[in-house]
Amino acid sequence: MNRIYLATGFFFLLAISTYGLLEWYSAKEQSSSILNRTDKPEFIAENLNSAIYQASGALSYHVAAQRMEHYAQLEVTHFEYPKYTLYPKNKNATWQITANEGTLYNNNRVKLKNRVRLIANDDDSLIREVHGKNLEMDLKSNIISSEQTILILGKGFTMYGSGLIVDLNTTQMTLTEHVQTIYNQTQN
Known part of the structure; x- marks a missing residue:
């Protein structure tokens, strides 16, 4: 045995x-x-600062990044520490979105990851900031979405949930799954 x-x-x-x-x-x-x-960037930009305009001449968005690498064969552009300022079509207040990494695809979709923050530049906005691990945005339609966990900071409240769709043109925000909302106590 x-x-x-x-x-x-x-x-x-x-x-x-x-x-x-x-x-x-x-x-x-x-x-x-x-x-x-074998995929080497076609060009690299350090301290990128670029403004993109619509066909009508109106400012569509502004992007700044510490580093940008464009891969022509893959039809993608990779950003390190991108900062987008988005200008909605209805002339509402601008929004800023920042992340540690970003990838722009040829269909004007941007995938942002690692410490993503969407910040409202309007002082009267009910929503101040949205934090997440990953967010995707369509630069043509100004729609931002995520299926990940989301933290929303607003005037007097903090909200936790997952699955987010934000249309900056209509300022409509949809949260797929609400987990918890904490209201701050206000003093008279």
């Missing part, structure tokens, strides 16, 4: 060792393929 346990243990260790080696080699190959990418 001891031989059976010994043989089983040996084969078990052999299987674990083989699996570990295969995983290690595949991880090594993946990391080397990322480092040796």
Whole structure:
């Protein structure tokens, strides 16, 4: 019986060792393929500051970033620490959206991630800030959305939820799942 346990243990260790080696080699190959990418940016901009206008001549949005890399073959532009200022079509107050990373696709959709903040520049706005891990925005329609957890800071309240759709043109905001709202006590 001891031989059976010994043989089983040996084969078990052999299987674990083989699996570990295969995983290690595949991880090594993946990391080397990322480092040796043939996709090189067509151009790079440091301290980017750009204004984009509509066909009518009205300012559509302004973008600033610490670094921007444009990949023509992939049709994407990657931003480090982007800051967008959005100008709604109905001439309402502007909104700013910032993040640690952003990717602009050729269809004018931007995916922002890591410490994303949407800030209202109107002092009379009920919503002051929206915080999330990821947000997507359509630069043509000024619609911002997320399916992740969201924190909303407003005048006298803090709201937690997930799934957000914001239309900056109509200032309509929809929260898919409301988790909790905390109201601040006001003094007379």
